[in-house]
Amino acid sequence: MIRIGIIGYGNLGKGVELAVKQQEDMELIAIFSRRGKEGVRPVNQAVTVEHIDAIPDYQETIDVMILCGGSATDLPEQTPKYTQLFNTVDSFDNHSQIAQHYQTLDKIARDHHSVCVLSVGWDPGLFSLNRVLLEAILPQGMTHTFWGKGVSQGHSDALRRIEGVKDAVQYTIPVADAIAQVRQGVGAELTTQDKHLRECYVVAQDGADKQAIEEAIVTMPNYFADYKTVVHFIDENTLKHEHQELPHGGFVIRSGETTPHTQQLAEFSLTLDSNPEFTASVLVACARAAKSLADLDQFGAKTILDIPIRYLSPKSYDALLKEDI
């Protein structure tokens, strides 16, 4: 059995607990949180919960530590720290800083004879894999990534900071016409703004000026100003009942020509009822690879681009050759 630990127990940590349970060759040893024993209620109440200060005590009993904190402040500190003690997996998704995160982790992992699988999930992660794979195969063409329909936590948070907003949820929605263009091999010039619209469900505080709220939303730089943005005001009850799930998904589409007018189209798509549960499932499969690569002394930092996919599977290589190839 591969012995798993979880650091951080929000939506993602909970998803990892559930995903480990689905894997027959894994067992969850403990969940670690800043909140300690009293502050965490795991789905399976029999699971051990510890304060993060106890982490070093588990060096001999956990094979892979899955880090479930946020990319803004938790992971830049935690992944380097715990890669000194364990094989680790994280979902660091600040795209512009992944190269730096990799360099830091690669040195630590090599020095400490561990494996760190960084920046996995679906984007970065499965979408990255498909972007690289499909561009290598079809060098003359264009790649487009679409996100949604799904809840963007960052944009929902931005709405909630506006004066007069009591609560809000923001959906990122791919523009159907842009998808159709890309599938036809046109639309190379489409920007992220052209390809997505932003739909906001907002609960206003009693007596708030809704027109001012809407104006504040649609003119907010970076988040909404450059996008087609639709604002719906709803009551608190509707928000609670109809907008509590965290669906998401998206597409990577590569369109290329192997000879003039011979179009080749490849597409990878996800339709997820739960973004955190799916992301967690990717992390857990990558934990298996971290263990296998460490057993082979292939220490260092690894992105999804470095990992032979056989190591994500619980099957023997012979079974893969006979059943899946």
Add this chain to the structure above:
Amino acid sequence: MIRIGIIGYGNLGKGVELAVKQQEDMELIAIFSRRGKEGVRPVNQAVTVEHIDAIPDYQETIDVMILCGGSATDLPEQTPKYTQLFNTVDSFDNHSQIAQHYQTLDKIARDHHSVCVLSVGWDPGLFSLNRVLLEAILPQGMTHTFWGKGVSQGHSDALRRIEGVKDAVQYTIPVADAIAQVRQGVGAELTTQDKHLRECYVVAQDGADKQAIEEAIVTMPNYFADYKTVVHFIDENTLKHEHQELPHGGFVIRSGETTPHTQQLAEFSLTLDSNPEFTASVLVACARAAKSLADLDQFGAKTILDIPIRYLSPKSYDALLKEDI
């Protein structure tokens, strides 16, 4: 520059010639054929053509040999033979014999310090990769592969062997209702026969009994008897003008649940104007990986499951981290 050789010059070999031309870090050194110089007309007439007997003379000047023969008789003989002299890539697609082909090649490649990338293309190949990847991530679920719409060469050949048939083309077509079921997470029990129908365009010889031909088609064991099969009789001119292309494509769909009723759907799909040109493009990207792995002394046989995807790309790892992850 990665120096490429091609063995066999049918539709696939021609596709490899075209695909190598699109890759800026590759050059085509020579095409080898049983027909020799006189029997082959490459797209680029300046390309060297040699009889296959000249292959051993190129051991120092070709880095990767791409084998473009058929899986029935050519590749079982040629891939082992030439892996003794070169790094090789083949598209061996007889699924039931891939494990055996791998074992044979792995020993030869290790003994001769070469790398053999076997059974690549899209199925086996990209579809295999997605089947393994998605099943590892979503262990509780079902995977379905659909092929088409596309021309099946084997089934077209079977039609042409029927008495009274002058020429014919067969299209494999995925059943829309079956695709819809699988996307909804139902239909675990669907068989290959349930998921596909076979559409035949047949040119009958003058005076042939069309009813007898149709009966021979729809009752043909293995090929048609178990499928919903539609037969259209057309004239020779229509076949020549409307059915000479080789489009193909298909889908791998994995549908799973991370918790009860939380459905997660992942799909990889291809829509190809030219099946041989796309397959060739996969072989060529894998030739780059063969060279990289050989340079790293990672000798042996490799399927797509063994290859870190970074090695298929011409980009530096740093560029991949910055631009694609």
